[in-house]
């Protein structure tokens with residue numbers, strides 16, 4: 001914990017229950033396990049794209065997906081991306097490590113990546129995509145949670161460090177990443193807090209999985225943190241990582257994002 005920052009407020013668990021399968025909305029998810037085998041299962045109602053399984057894996061960076069115009073699929077950089085951390089099960093230093101990973105990725109992308117609080121919400125394959133707030137319906141904040149393999153039906157394998165499940169929604173020509181989950185393996189007690197070495201630092205796993213969440217796929221170059229197996233060495237974003245993060249970041253301008261009420265009949 002960072003003693004210089006006040007405790008984060010606790011948020012209620014997401015209360016809204018909305019069906020994933022909505023006419024006119026395409027939902028897709030990616031899984032990324034970091035070093036080690038990639039999980040094969042998909043969250044219910046989502047389409048899994050096997051990370052880095054295509055024939056043309058880039059050396060420097062690769063987008064997870066592209067929009068109809070061929071541009072890398074992105075979050076809207078003109079709206080803050082909100083994250084919540086599940087305190088239960090998180091290892092020592094988790095909050096500080098997440099905050100530092102978000103700081104590094106915000107610098108690399110130009111996105112406003114905002115850790116808004118802690119939550120008691122558990123990861124779930126059928127997690128609602130939207131939440132009702134005082135201001136109305138919003139896309140659910142990204143949930144970052146440590147949990148046991150397979151918890152809540154999520155595709156976290158027993159040997160994975162973690163998986164990322166970004167969710168993109170399309171409504172006509174509006175197509176953007178809008179929410180997601182990061183599930184870290186609470187059983188991996190061999191991993192250490194901080195950003196010491198990519199071989200065993202939670203910080204490296206957070207940067208890798210958050211890289212997926214922000215729109216990057218695996219690459220073959222082991223010098224990049226987005227390599228499927230980054231090996232050992234300093235926990236630093238490589239030149240390809242930085243180029244990819246810039247490409248899915250703010251430089252491309254605002255992204256037209258579907259409304260969280262699209263197709264759902266929500267008021």
Ligand SMILES: [Zn+2]
Nearest residue numbers: 032033034228
């Ligand atoms: Zn991965």
